[in-house]
Amino acid sequence: MPLGLYISVPFCRTKCSYCNFASGVFSQKVFARYVDRVCEEMRQAPGTAAVMGGHFEPAIDSIYLGGGTPTILPGEDLQRLFAAIRQQFSIAPDAEISVECAPGSLDERMLGTLARCGVNRVSLGVQSMVDGEAAAVGRQHKRATVLEDIAHLRAAGIHNINLDLIAGLPHQTPASWTISLDEVIASGVPHASVYMLEVDEDSRLGRELMAGGIRYHAHFVPNEDAIADFYVEACRRLNVAGIAQYEISNFARPGAVSRHNLKYWTRQPYLGFGVDAHSMLEASADAYTLLRAHPMRSRPGDTPGDNGGNRPCDVSQANVEAVRFSTSDSLEEFLAGAALKKMPVSWAEAREEAFFLGLRLNRGVDLRTIALRFGLPAELEDTVAHLCADGLLERAGSNIRLTDNGRLLSNEVFQRFLACDTAARM
Numbered sequence: 047m048p049l050g051l052y053i054s055v056p057f058c059r060t061k062c063s064y065c066n067f068a069s070g071v072f073s074q075k076v077f078a079r080y081v082d083r084v085c086e087e088m089r090q091a092p093g094t095a096a097v098m099g100g101h102f103e104p105a106i107d108s109i110y111l112g113g114g115t116p117t118i119l120p121g122e123d124l125q126r127l128f129a130a131i132r133q134q135f136s137i138a139p140d141a142e143i144s145v146e147c148a149p150g151s152l153d154e155r156m157l158g159t160l161a162r163c164g165v166n167r168v169s170l171g172v173q174s175m176v177d178g179e180a181a182a183v184g185r186q187h188k189r190a191t192v193l194e195d196i197a198h199l200r201a202a203g204i205h206n207i208n209l210d211l212i213a214g215l216p217h218q219t220p221a222s223w224t225i226s227l228d229e230v231i232a233s234g235v236p237h238a239s240v241y242m243l244e245v246d247e248d249s250r251l252g253r254e255l256m257a258g259g260i261r262y263h264a265h266f267v268p269n270e271d272a273i274a275d276f277y278v279e280a281c282r283r284l285n286v287a288g289i290a291q292y293e294i295s296n297f298a299r300p301g302a303v304s305r306h307n308l309k310y311w312t313r314q315p316y317l318g319f320g321v322d323a324h325s326m327l328e329a330s331a332d333a334y335t336l337l338r339a340h341p342m343r344s345r346p347g348d349t350p351g352d353n354g355g356n357r358p359c360d361v362s363q364a365n366v367e368a369v370r371f372s373t374s375d376s377l378e379e380f381l382a383g384a385a386l387k388k389m390p391v392s393w394a395e396a397r398e399e400a401f402f403l404g405l406r407l408n409r410g411v412d413l414r415t416i417a418l419r420f421g422l423p424a425e426l427e428d429t430v431a432h433l434c435a436d437g438l439l440e441r442a443g444s445n446i447r448l449t450d451n452g453r454l455l456s457n458e459v460f461q462r463f464l465a466c467d468t469a470a471r472m
């Protein structure tokens with residue numbers, strides 16, 4: 047099965063107050079070194095996969111450059127990344143090649159670079175089409191910038207465009223949210239993503255909200271109920287406009303579903319490179335042998351005894367369905383060649399993943415397919431019946447999927463699946 051490739055570029059011009067990604071503002075001096083390191087990681091990919099116990103496949107049919115702001119890199123560095131990809135992997139002729147861009151970063155030169163690299167999809171981190179809201183969280187663009195970028199992308203032949211929006215930004219009101227949604231619809235882009243503001247320790251705004259402070263306009267953040275209403279309204283408006291919801295946060299016109307993102311939710315294999323990049327590969331046929339042979343190593347050349355924070359390798363061949371591994375979320379550690387964290391995925395864990403990733407999709411999951419691959423605990427029927435009775439799931443034959451309410455309370459649904467699965471294993 048062809049892989050998806052993710053490359054993280056963790057550099058930004060400014061740090062948005064709500065951002066909880068492993069990204070930041072760094073000196074341009076580090077850019078070339080970073081690209082060197084990512085290219086080196088790609089060259090090592092077959093060996094890394096082997097040591098991780100994963101099945102390496104040089105064929106890829108999606109590439110995603112995210113972060114961060116990949117277009118902050120000089121054109122030459124972006125071209126070096128793509129040259130390394132082409133050297134190491136075999137790219138399908140119809141591959142989806144996406145790059146995340148901050149609005150306002152697409153000058154003529156950059157558009158030319160993207161075209162030369164074969165980029166055919168761009169995701170713009172808009173967040174709000176209301177200038178005051180974007181400015182309040184540290185975004186440097188205006189609505190007009192976004193519309194200009196869209197026009198320039200189309201002129202350059204890139205029509206597959208995604209716009210990201212966040213529900214719950216400071217100062218957002220039902221009226222201003224409607225403006226953002228209507229602008230996205232009117233722009234005619236084929237894809238939109240809508241995220242609800244995440245409040246956690248990892249962003250400045252999140253920390254301020256938890257502390258009850260007023261910095262970063264935290265006291266102007268809408269309450270949870272209002273944010274939920276914004277999300278529901280987004281689903282309604284986008285669906286009516288023909289930008290159909292296909293995943294909790296993602297909406298597409300016909301034919302514009304993101305191939306790359308679909309890999310995450312359907313557990314197709316992918317490799318990630320760069321800071322805080324995650325990979326998942328099918329377990330290779332001899333995963334057990336490899337894990338036993340290298341129980342304390344993360345990749346070729348690592349110091350024996352350094353297991354990168356792994357769980358103990360107590361897996362048996364029959365119990366490794368896939369392997370997940372990730373790079374450090376610290377730029378310094380990544381540049382210094384820090385060990386990968388690896389996590390073998392047992393068959394029971396793979397079944398849990400199949401549920402909580404697959405249920406994110408509006409089409410849901412097919413119980414029969416999951417049963418054939420993983421088996422199903424008897425308790426699951428009860429859990430499904432209760433979730434249906436609670437209006438969080440709906441069932442048609444062997445297919446189950448989240449209801450509108452279930453999508454709003456998806457974490458609760460996933461917890462109940464996990465609890466059922468864990469109980470069945472005890």
Ligand code: SF4
Binds near residue numbers: 061066067069114
């Ligand atoms: S939201 Fe995007 S542009 Fe803003 S700091 Fe985070 S990664 Fe950078």
